[in-house]
Structure formats: C-alpha cells, structure tokens
Amino acid sequence: MTTTRAHLLVCAGTGCVSCGAFDVRKALEHEVKRRGLEGEVLVVTTGCNGFCERGPILLVQPDGVFYQRLKPADIPHLVEEHLVKGRPVQALMYVPPREREPVPRMKDIEFFKHQRLIVLSNRGRIDPERIDDAIAYDGYAGAAKALAEMTPEAIIAEVTRAGLRGRGGAGFPTGLKWAAARRAAGDPRYVVCNGDEGDPGAFMDRSVLEADPHAVIEGMIIGARAVGAARGFLYIRHEYPLAIHRIGLALDQARAYGLLGKNILGTGFDFDLEVVRGAGAFVSGEETALLASIEGGRAYPRQRPPYPAERGLWGQPTVINNVETWANVPHIIRRGADWFGAIGTETSKGTKIFSLVGKIANTGLVEVPMGITLREIVYGIGGGIPGGREFKAVQIGGPSGGCIPKSGLDLAVDYESLKAAGTMMGSGGMIVMDEDTCMVDIALYFLRFAEEESCGKCSPCRVGTGAMARVLAKITAGEGTAEDLARLETLADAVKRGSLCGLGQTAPNPILSTLRYFRDEYEAHVFDKRCPALVCKALIAFAIDAEKCVGCLLCKKACPTGAISGELKKVHTIDQAACIKCGICQSVCPAKVRAVRRTTGGAAAAAGERR
C-alpha cells in the first residue's frame, strides 16, 4: 500500500453532490496534478459526512482541517496555501452561528463533538466504492468471526445479549426476531434489508448505504448465517439512485473477494444478495407490504401474525431488518455484546442516527448515544434555531410520530420515553419547528400524506385518514367548530384501533400529539379565527407598513395578481380583495426594508370574509 502525506476527503453524499461536490473534486484533482503533488496527496471521495448544510465539504487529513461550502474557484488558493505552504485557509472554514472565529478542526466543531459514531464510523473516511478501504477499517472481520468461530445459536445469543432493537421504528428486539426465524419450520429461509426509507425528513438509511454499504452487507451475511438463509434481498427506494449504485458496486466487489456466493471465506457457507428497487409507495416500508412488493405485486400489507419470521417471502421464514439495524450487527459481533450494551440506556442500547432538519442552524445527520437529551441534540449539536426565532417543537417519527414541545426538551431519547411523550422513535427524522410553524397546518400536512399513501386495503385507514384531513382543512380554513375538535378525537381513536397495519394505526399520532401539547393553537383557529403562526391562508392577510415602505416597486412587479398598487418612491398598498396570499411580496421585499408583514385575526379575518 502506498502512503501519502495528506488525504483530501471530499464528501460525496447526496447533499454535497447536489451542491457541486464532483466539480470540487475535479478541481482538486486538476490542481493537485498541475502542481505535481500527485504522489504526495491523495484525493478520496467519501460517503456523507452528515453536515449537509455546509456542503460541499472537504476534510484534510491527517491535520483534521474541515473546509466547507467550497466552490471550484476556491481550490487553487486552498491547494497552494494549505498543501504547498502549509497554511490552512481560514476564510473557507466553519464559523459557528453568532461567532466570528472559525473552528479549523472537525473534532472541535460542536456539530461533530457530541456525536458517538458506530454505524457511521466509516463516514467521511473511506471511499465507499472501494472494498479495500472498508476492509482496512475492519470491514468483514465480524462476518469472518461469525462464520469461522461462532455457531448460529451463539450469534443470536450475542445479538440478543447486546440488546439491539430495530432501528426502523418499532424497536423490536433483533435477537428475538432472529431466534423466531431460526425456530420456524421451513426451507429456504430469507433475510431482507428494509431500505424503503419513506418517512419524509429522514435520510439516515440512504446515508448509511451511500457511506458504508459493506457494513450492511456484512450485517446481512451474519444474520443469514444465524437464521440459516442462503439468499437475501436489499429493498431500496428508487428515489435513492446513488445508494442503489453504491450498493450494487459493493455487492460486485464482495462477490469478487469471495465474501458473497459459494463457500464464503472457505467456511462452506453459501449466501448471496440481490437488490430490489422500490417503485414509490410509502406503505412499502411496512414489512408485510415490502415482502409483497419483492414478490412482484402491489405493496399491500397483511394481517400479522403470522409474522414474517414464521411466514414471510413466498410463505417462508424471513428476517426483515432496517438498514441501520443491519449495519449495527458487525460491530456487535466484532466488539462483543458487553461493549455495545455499555452504550445507551437500560432499555435502549447503542446509538441512533437522527436527521436533524427544519428550522435548525446545523442541518444534517447525527449519530448519538441513546439517552441523550433533546436539548443536547437541538442546541448542542444543532446550534439552536436560526434567525433569532423561538423553538416551538420537534417532530419525531415522521407521519407515525408526534411533536414534542419546549417542555419536553430535557427528555432522554430512547424508545420508551418517546412513546410516553406521545411520539415514537420511528426511523429517526427530527424536524425542528419554530414559532413560524403552525401546528394545525403540520397535522393537516401529515394527514394529507397518510391519506395519499394509504394503500386502500382496509377502510378505517382509507376512509378515516381522509375524514381527519377534511376536518383539519376545515379548521385551517377558519370554519372549524368545537364539535370538530371532538370529532377529530373520535376519528383518531377509531383509525388507531381499526387499521390493519402500522400506517393506519399510527396515522392519527400527529393529531393526537398536537392536540395534547398545542390545543390552544387549535382553539385560536376555531374560536378566534386566528392563526398564531401566521401560516393558514384563510386566516391571515398581508399588509405593507407605510412607515417602512421605500416604494421600490419590487413587490408590485412580483405580484402574480396585480393586487399591489403604487408608484416609484411612494408607499405601495395591497388590494385585499385581489390578494391570493401567495406571500411572494414578502419574499422579495429587501431584508433591510421588511415592509410587508402578515397579520391575523380582526382585520385579516374581515378581509378573508370579504373574499
């Protein structure tokens, strides 16, 4: 193996690629070549670093210097200063919110400092398209140990003792699931990876597949050995083309190295994997629906039990685990149940990856030990709310989860405490909301999502999600009544109890949790005809502040309905009857003027009634 004096690690996760990481890499390669540094400096593309807000990202090793928001034009200067003259470029480093001094090293940046990387330990340090990189960091050492030194029973015992629970949402103990599949009668058996990450606002599975595909493959080899499966499937949603591409490459390389196929590592164990692309249906993430989709049909869920561990793919015993769950397995086998069990809380062991998004300063993907508080995540890692706004809630668990208000910020994050707070771990999406987010609107958003994604097989979900969405729409339109609030609760209860699968059973959670913590906002919509967050169109109006308006014509030109009148350097006014409340006037009004404001209640309601 050749050694170089510096590694330039370019993040090539979807986020960074979207903002030009490949152009940055090209510029780096060009510049390194132009300066004759080829033998000394190596340009490597890695998986997602997690700090997507700051892409494209470059990490220079061994110095550990972190550069962010790079453009190809920055590169010649960066290479000359840092790599030729040895002077890191301050202007391209990360500056924390509300501070002035840059933080040069990755390990000192708040966003990274509080994380504990297990599943994502290879992120930003290996090239996911090269199996040798993964192997250099102990890749497949767990599989080798499981295949050569452990009995299937010992593997299951180790995973059970570690306390690993499903990372896809429900938190079922992985070891118990494997044991059930091993006990079940029937041959062949299958293992399946659920990579149909459908929760909006969650992208950790995509990131794991993109950053370290071999960890998932290795986990599945170990699982297959434990339950006695010879074949497995990776079901990945089609919206993740880069993940599908990388897992495909990883499978080919693993086969070429004899890590998949016949007689793996000379142990006599045969196992191979196949990728199945999802076709776009949220319900496919439900395990029985996913299996129906692999079989080539519509993704309809079915009644459980029997659970897939007993009767899964083509009626055979099948273990189905989430991407993140599989990626935990090699670490447990390699480092032992005691090591894993020491991380986390009494009931929730290990780490969990969350996607921290929404109204948060440091958007990105974070892996933290179970039991960390929400406050540490939102303020410590996330850097708080941008723009001087107030934190209102954090939504966890996607369409199946709920919102946790400010009073819950000191909650320790684990399966049980989240459930008690009216939400669920889910896949790990954390959407931060500030005072400009309307909680009734958010509930409506999720119910419309559930209505659209309901597969239609059972009527409580098919009819009930639509009925709840209609009541919420009525409330956001300012036409809600006290009876509507009671009706929402009745409907929520019926859908929760009557639905066939997890999609319907959890669909009312966004309503129940917002009613529990933000009932005053519902009441403001219903009784006062006000939207306190100034979001619901029927209850707000736009107005131009005569004292602030400088008469620049920008809003007048942008208004799609010609509702704004006024001349250059004279105060503009909005004709409320013609206004469609698209808000474009507010978005084009210059930041130093800010003459357009939203109002609600009183005049706004009267203006709404006029239309």
Add this chain to the structure above:
Amino acid sequence: MSRVRPSLSEFEALTKRSKGRKRALIQVLQDVQDRFHWLPPEALEHVAEALGVPLVKVYGVATFYKSFSLTPRGRHVCTVCLGTACHVRGGAAVLEEFERKLGVAAGRTTPDGRYTLERVNCLGACALAPLAVVDGRYHGQMSQAKVASVLAEAEKDEAP
C-alpha cells in the same frame, strides 16, 4: 423523445432480462419507465404476455406505485419536494409558484408537452430545503422568487 411509440423489439429487449419470472414485474416496468419515461399501453400488454401475468395485475401494479406514469411526460420534469423539512421551510409556496408559472397543477404536463410538474414526498436531501429538482439538477434553498430563473435555465439547456 417520450411521445415516440416504441417498437416491439425494444420491449422484447427489456423483458428478456426477467427470464419470464413473475416476480420481476416491477423491475421490468421500471426498466420500461426508465427507457420511455412512461408506460405505453402496448408495453403493459407485452409485459403481461412475456411474464405470463394477467394484464389486470400489470395494470394494478402500474397504477399502485408512484414512479410509474401512464401518460407521456414532458421534455422537462420539474419535481418539487414537499417533505416535512421542505414543508416547514416554505415548499408549498414554491410549488404554487411553479403551478402559476407553468399553468398546470402538480402531477400534470403542459399541453405543449414541454413540462411535467411533480411533487414528491421527500428526496432525503433535507439540508437543501426547500428543494426543487429540474431535469435531474438539484436546486436547494428554493424560493418563489427563484422559480423563474430556474425555469429559464431549463429552457436554455433545451437543444435547438
């Protein structure tokens, strides 16, 4: 271009890989969709025959999953993400502006066949929210005001 009726031999090439396995139905339809950007009626019939699956089942699958389109799509595809992160950062207003500028509702294609407007429930690139993708190109931190320039860019790329 998407409106051209594909030939039988093209379908045969696409279905061959499945080796007649019934479970390959979704994958075959995806290959057809990738190649033609929609599922022409002849394709559904051919796939049904080649895999030995009833046409009604092929139709059922084709209408169940969102990635399949039973109508031809425009030369330019604009996808606006309405995942939760995009929603709280104003994605709905961006979609409305696309609807006004293109004169079609989400899910529709302009009558001249130039644009298809779609909305998607999350592309998993939440750090870029609100996000729009035009012809495969990601436009992060979108705003209503940026819609016009993003569309102009797509026009510019159009081959003469």
